[in-house]
Amino acid sequence: MDLDQYIKFVMALLFVVLLIVAVAWLMRRIGLGGVTAGTMRHRRLGVVEVMALDAKRRLVLVRRDDREHLILLSATGDLVVESAPAADFHSTLSAAAAQPAPLPPRGGESAP
Numbered sequence: 001m002d003l004d005q006y007i008k009f010v011m012a013l014l015f016v017v018l019l020i021v022a023v024a025w026l027m028r029r030i031g032l033g034g035v036t037a038g039t040m041r042h043r044r045l046g047v048v049e050v051m052a053l054d055a056k057r058r059l060v061l062v063r064r065d066d067r068e069h070l071i072l073l074s075a076t077g078d079l080v081v082e083s084a085p086a087a088d089f090h091s092t093l094s095a096a097a098a099q100p101a102p103l104p105p106r107g108g109e110s111a112p
Contacts, residue, residue: 044065046062047062048062057073058072067083067084070082070083
């Protein structure tokens with residue numbers, strides 16, 4: 001083999017390696033890369049909902065395990081507004097319906 005054949009072989013090998021790297025980078029960029037059986041396990045953390053209040057502040061509802069946390073994100077800092085156990089809509093409604101409503105005070109009595 002001559003020297004020019006070795007050079008062609010090395011150049012072709014580099015071209016193929018660069019092509020593989022470019023396709024892998026492109027697939028990761030569009031979100032197809034990195035999905036394996038190990039990463040498909042149950043995720044403990046997730047963003048449930050995001051609501052923009054104004055240009056600098058937003059509310060984020062984050063779920064971790066069995067709890068939900070309402071977080072206020074702003075340019076000046078972050079603040080946990082509420083942290084409560086997660087419950088679905090129907091159980092929340094049934095719990096609210098089970099609690100008796102407070103009676104309004106009568107006309108001549110003062111409220112306690």
